[in-house]
Amino acid sequence: MNHNVEVLADKTALVERSLELVRAKIDEAIQQGDRCTIALAGGSTPKPLYESLATLNLPWEKIHIFWGDERYVPPTDPDSNQLMARQAWLDRVSFPEANIHPIPTQGEDPAMDAQRHEAHLQQFFTISPGEFPNFDIILLGIGDDAHTASLFPHTEALQVRDRLVTVGNKDGQPRITFTVPLINHAHNVFFLVAGASKQQALGQIFADEADPLTYPARLIQPLGELWWLLDEPAGRELAI
Numbered sequence: 314m315n316h317n318v319e320v321l322a323d324k325t326a327l328v329e330r331s332l333e334l335v336r337a338k339i340d341e342a343i344q345q346g347d348r349c350t351i352a353l354a355g356g357s358t359p360k361p362l363y364e365s366l367a368t369l370n371l372p373w374e375k376i377h378i379f380w381g382d383e384r385y386v387p388p389t390d391p392d393s394n395q396l397m398a399r400q401a402w403l404d405r406v407s408f409p410e411a412n413i414h415p416i417p418t419q420g421e422d423p424a425m426d427a428q429r430h431e432a433h434l435q436q437f438f439t440i441s442p443g444e445f446p447n448f449d450i451i452l453l454g455i456g457d458d459a460h461t462a463s464l465f466p467h468t469e470a471l472q473v474r475d476r477l478v479t480v481g482n483k484d485g486q487p488r489i490t491f492t493v494p495l496i497n498h499a500h501n502v503f504f505l506v507a508g509a510s511k512q513q514a515l516g517q518i519f520a521d522e523a524d525p526l527t528y529p530a531r532l533i534q535p536l537g538e539l540w541w542l543l544d545e546p547a548g549r550e551l552a553i
């Protein structure tokens with residue numbers, strides 16, 4: 314696997330390093346293309362990074378925000394990944410609403426909403442069906458079961474190769490998620506991982522051989538840069 318792995322002393326150091334790298338990649342994308350496209354992760358780990366991003370003075374009008382996955386709940390629900398990012402970052406700065414591209418979850422049909430979001434991505438990136446856009450930055454986490462985005466072990470979403478967005482399955486509950494090929498077309502993928510509960514999953518993700526359908530994060534092997542930023546409790550057992 315061609316990747317960069319850093320084990321940081323603690324969660325504070327993890328946030329500082331991820332802020333430094335993400336900021337550098339934002340600057341780079343804006344210099345090269347006059348805009349930066351970022352897909353955010355949900356869960357608890359990236360929240361302090363979003364809070365730190367909110368303290369920066371960045372050209373928000375050049376940054377476009379997407380999500381790599383979303384729980385199938387209204388955007389006001391405490392479980393919503395969109396709500397978390399808005400509260401931690403987007404609502405704290407003068408972020409143009411037109412640059413925020415949430416995954417729709419207001420309908421009653423997750424498959425239809427996944428298709429709608431895919432059509433939105435095709436329009437935004439001006440690509441045709443069958444083509445994949447290159448996000449500048451995709452932020453990801455992992456669960457204790459080695460899922461990433463909403464790509465859960467042994468679920469149909471892991472097999473989807475011809476779509477940008479599909480329906481994930483968390484214990485029978487639908488979620489909407491970027492597909493493996495969409496993530497793998499990104500210029501920069503960052504995994505942010507904190508806590509001892511992730512040790513075992515990381516051991517399997519970094520093992521020479523393990524079943525990617527059991528450990529879905531193994532499927533993430535982007536064309537661009539892959540960064541694993543771990544805190545010490547998560548990364549302490551890894552032989553790197």
Ligand SMILES: O=C1O[C@H](COP(=O)(O)O)[C@@H](O)[C@H](O)[C@H]1O
Pocket residue numbers: 354355356357358359382383384394453454455456457461462463
């Ligand atoms: O369910 C989810 O969990 C993962 C990991 O979350 P964390 O709380 O352990 O940081 C996250 O990456 C994903 O976006 C989210 O929907």
